[in-house]
Amino acid sequence: MESRLEDIRIGFYKKQLDVTNFSIENRNISKVLNHFFEDLIYRAKSKNGKYSPQDVISSDELLSSALSYIDQHRDFYQQKSDVANLRDFFFSSSMVGKVTNFNPVIARKIFERYVPFHGATIFDYSCGFGSRMLGALSSKFNYNYIGVEPYDELYQRLLIFLSWITRTLSIQSESCLYNLGSEIFIPDLVGKIDLSFSSPPYFNYETYTNSSTQSYIRYPKYYEWLENFVVETVKNIYVYTKKGGLHLVNLEDTKKIRLIDDWIKIALAIGFSLEQVEEIRTRRRTTNKNCNKLLVFKKK
Ligand SMILES: C[S@@+](CC[C@H](N)C(=O)[O-])C[C@H]1O[C@@H](n2cnc3c(N)ncnc32)[C@H](O)[C@@H]1O
Structure with a gap:
């Protein structure tokens, strides 16, 4: 895992960025931040939603209602894995107030x-x-x-x-x-x-x-x-x-x-x-x- 992250990081360093706009040319790089900080990000909560991601993960009841919501909205949640769909849910659902992290x-x-x-x-x-x-x-x-x-x-x-x-x-x-x-x-x-x-x-x-x-x-x-x-x-x-x-x-x-x-x-x-x-x-x-x-x- 660490060596994959090192590759992503070195790739980001080597990449020349077009600074005339704020488009995000290298989406992989958030994997590095998730590896180091995701548990702390998940414990934090914004006023955008009722629960923090950690509240959802630690409650059987909230987690199963999140998973069944994802299941019922397969047209929206089309990521490769359940975990990735859950990450998306944390970002988009009004039930969860996931804090933002600057890109x-x-x-x-x-x-x-x-x-x-x-x-x-x-x-x-x-x-x-x-x-x-x-x-x-x-x-x-x-x-x-x-x-x-x-x-x-x-x-x-x-x-x-x-x-x-x-x-x-x-x-x-x-x-x-x-x-x-x-x-x-x-x-x-x-x-x-x-x-x-x-x-x-x-x-x-x-x-x-x-x-x-x-x-x-x-x-x-x-x-x-x-x-x-x-x-x-x-x-x-x-x-x-x-x-x-x-x-x-x-x-x-x-x-x-x-x-x-x-x-x-x-x-x-x-x-x-x-x-x-x-x-x-x-x-x-x-x-x-x-x-x-x-x-x-x-x-x-
Ligand atoms: C970077 S800010 C806001 C994050 C924002 N949502 C974003 O998009 O980047 C969040 C940080 O401010 C920190 N913070 C809280 N009180 C502060 C203070 N008195 N001085 C500096 N930082 C503080 C928090 O601990 C937290 O890590």
Whole structure:
């Protein structure tokens, strides 16, 4: 299994990507992330559905109702195996709120489009399930990747993933991870960052763990969360960013919050200028009508 994953990873590294669009040219690469992170992804839950994938797997009753639903909708569920159909069900059914994970191909395209030079330092202010790390460290530009992730178990897994990534290609990069929330100031990063990019938590839309380090648990009211999490995070990023450097964020509004406008107001007030707003079109659930925006800010 590991050697097959290494082949996929090396293939991704060798592939030249067309950075003028965000289409996903290499779908195999998600197998790598699934291998390292799927159990943690399955434990997390989004407000898109009632149960997490893990809730379904651990309950005989829920699992059999999922399997019989798949059986009755064979025209829709046409994957090669039951397991693959179940994975599809987790993504598409309104019964299950599977959390999304940013696509590593799109992440790498974003980095190569916005910092197309050797040795740039990238800051990921919410690592999540490894997709931006994989994208950054699979580029010929030999980026340095710095990330923060407060969820302990996920942080430990990211360390294992980082060492696997560097071992499979024996790349030289000054990458490191911090087991911290992005609102905590890290003096070592001041003036070091060429580009920051993440897909941060959308307040309480997705729940990953019950730990008090999670931003929406620490600040349970939206406006309090904006003040203490988003403002402090963007202020830190501003200070970490080199003059002329970029701050990127992938956001989505939900039924209840207008995070895109709020993030823009905060970033402008802190001193960034808004350079561009792009749309990222990916496969979406039928229950979710919102659209992802990539905001691009600059420190002038
Ligand atoms: C990457 S974000 C959102 C994932 C998004 N659904 C996507 O498409 O990529 C998820 C991560 O934010 C992390 N997180 C929670 N509180 C945080 C904080 N205070 N600072 C930084 N990251 C945090 C969670 O632990 C989780 O791993």
